[in-house]
Amino acid sequence: MSAIEKIMRTAPVIPVLVIDDVADARPIAQALVAGGLKVLEVTLRTPAALDVIRRMNLVPGAIVGAGTVTNKEELEAALSAGAEFIVSPGLTEPLGRAAIRAGVPFLPGIANAGDIMRGMDMGLHHFKFFPATAAGGIPALKALAAPFHQCKFCPTGGITEATAPDWLAVDPVLCVGGSWVVPKGASPAEIEVLARQAADLPR
Numbered sequence: 001m002s003a004i005e006k007i008m009r010t011a012p013v014i015p016v017l018v019i020d021d022v023a024d025a026r027p028i029a030q031a032l033v034a035g036g037l038k039v040l041e042v043t044l045r046t047p048a049a050l051d052v053i054r055r056m057n058l059v060p061g062a063i064v065g066a067g068t069v070t071n072k073e074e075l076e077a078a079l080s081a082g083a084e085f086i087v088s089p090g091l092t093e094p095l096g097r098a099a100i101r102a103g104v105p106f107l108p109g110i111a112n113a114g115d116i117m118r119g120m121d122m123g124l125h126h127f128k129f130f131p132a133t134a135a136g137g138i139p140a141l142k143a144l145a146a147p148f149h150q151c152k153f154c155p156t157g158g159i160t161e162a163t164a165p166d167w168l169a170v171d172p173v174l175c176v177g178g179s180w181v182v183p184k185g186a187s188p189a190e191i192e193v194l195a196r197q198a199a200d201l202p203r
């Protein structure tokens with residue numbers, strides 16, 4: 001099993017984190033890991049993100065990656081901060097080649113057949129389907145996955161606790177990504193409850 005597939009199979013949900021204050025990093029990571037979600041995607045959407053990755057890496061059991069990585073420079077910054085995997089909303093040749101060269105588990109976004117074919121040309125078979133709901137939802141993913149039976153997916157974008165089970169029931173879906181597990185302003189205790197519910201979703 002490839003390293004990225006192992007990460008995707010760790011739990012049914014990868015929490016997508018947008019964290020403004022580095023002081024929140026450790027309590028949020030501890031709550032998620034305690035609830036059963038070890039794989040954490042820290043989006044590079046806030047100035048604090050690289051420090052958040054460093055801080056979360058100190059939490060035992062956490063497998064911390066970077067999301068919203070859109071180019072080589074961000075890839076290098078994320079790796080220097082200790083990111084163990086890289087998620088991107090899309091796929092470009094320069095980013096794909098750099099991630100493969102770095103040997104880091106890589107989950108690039110795809111939304112159509114051309115994206116998947118470009119990824120397969122690079123030897124990639126694991127993709128984030130983004131933006132999952134807006135790009136056509138489950139019917140679109142099923143139609144896309146059919147000719148690419150060797151590919152596995154992590155749909156992300158617009159997925160909720162209520163819709164996650166339907167996505168997880170789709171054969172090539174190994175996990176889903178979502179921000180619902182960490183609502184803005186939620187306490188660690190609330191996050192732990194949401195994480196446990198997400199970790200218990202059937203696949």
Ligand SMILES: O=C(O)C(=O)C[C@H](O)[C@H](O)COP(=O)(O)O
Pocket residue numbers: 016043045067068069087088089130156157158159177178179180
């Ligand atoms: O930041 C990125 O790199 C993204 O690709 C976007 C995120 O994956 C989605 O914003 C999460 O989707 P929601 O669960 O609908 O909030």
